[in-house]
Amino acid sequence: EPEVTQTPSHQVTQMGQEVILRCVPISNHLYFYWYRQILGQKVEFLVSFYNNEISEKSEIFDDQFSVERPDGSNFTLKIRSTKLEDSAMYFCASSLQGAYTSGRGEQYFGPGTRLTVT
Amino acid sequence: GDSVTQMEGPVTLSEEAFLTINCTYTATGYPSLFWYVQYPGEGLQLLLKATKADDKGSNKGFEATYRKETTSFHLEKGSVQVSDSAVYFCALSRQNFVFGPGTRLSVLP
Numbered sequence: 001e002p003e004v005t006q007t008p009s010h011q012v013t014q015m016g017q018e019v020i021l022r023c024v025p026i027s028n029h030l031y032f033y034w035y036r037q038i039l040g041q042k043v044e045f046l047v048s049f050y051n052n053e054i055s056e057k058s059e060i061f062d063d064q065f066s067v068e069r070p071d072g073s074n075f076t077l078k079i080r081s082t083k084l085e086d087s088a089m090y091f092c093a094s095s096l097q098g099a100y101t102s103g104r105g106e107q108y109f110g111p112g113t114r115l116t117v118t
Numbered sequence: 119g120d121s122v123t124q125m126e127g128p129v130t131l132s133e134e135a136f137l138t139i140n141c142t143y144t145a146t147g148y149p150s151l152f153w154y155v156q157y158p159g160e161g162l163q164l165l166l167k168a169t170k171a172d173d174k175g176s177n178k179g180f181e182a183t184y185r186k187e188t189t190s191f192h193l194e195k196g197s198v199q200v201s202d203s204a205v206y207f208c209a210l211s212r213q214n215f216v217f218g219p220g221t222r223l224s225v226l227p
Contacts, residue, residue, distance in 0.1 A: 006161075033214070033215075035215075035217075041219070042207075042217050042218065042219040042220060043162070043207060043209075043217040043220075044217075045214050045215060045216070048214055056214055091161060091162060093162075093215075106152075106164060106167060107164075107211075107215060108164070109154070109161045109162040109163070109164075110161055111160060111161035112160075112161045
């Protein structure tokens with residue numbers, strides 16, 4: 001069964017450093033998403049991406065964050081200058097249909113990357 | 119804005135007990151509703167979904183019915199197993215996914 005993969009599974013970085021989290025969505029999916037989950041808290045939407053541009057972003061997704069689809073398979077989240085409060089599990093997701101378009105777009109999640117900022 | 123509320127956990131049950139995890143939502147229009155499960159150390163897995171009122175989603179013995187009149191999507195299972203121990207997230211999809219806070223379920227042998 002096709003699945004979303006994410007690398008690395010755990011990333012430790014120092015405050016102020018740049019990190020890139022990588023995701024390989026399901027190959028025929030068109031919509032891509034990033035979410036984060038601070039330890040013990042709820043899953044929060046960060047950004048959605050379609051047709052090589054951001055379609056929606058939350059207030060969490062400030063100028064420190066950027067996303068890119070550098071080739072036909074990868075989808076990346078970059079945090080330019082990490083802060084302690086960026087420590088969280090980051091989940092990538094993909095879907096064939098858009099949530100906004102149909103309200104039915106079932107999203108498939110990757111296993112997550114645990115980011116620890118020290 | 120859209121929101122999802124779930125019963126506070128943790129929920130601790132004995133094996134073969136009946137499970138209910140309450141979920142209610144606030145949204146304009148008619149969102150799709152989902153239950154996701156997160157096993158220890160893993161990502162989110164879709165458990166079941168319902169896309170319109172009165173639909174019942176079911177999977178692995180779990181069920182939930184989309185109730186528009188009560189804006190609810192409660193998760194039920196008739197007989198839980200130790201392997202069901204996980205965190206369960208109710209979510210709605212309209213513009214994007216909105217997750218509830220999660221309910222941790224522990225099933226004791």
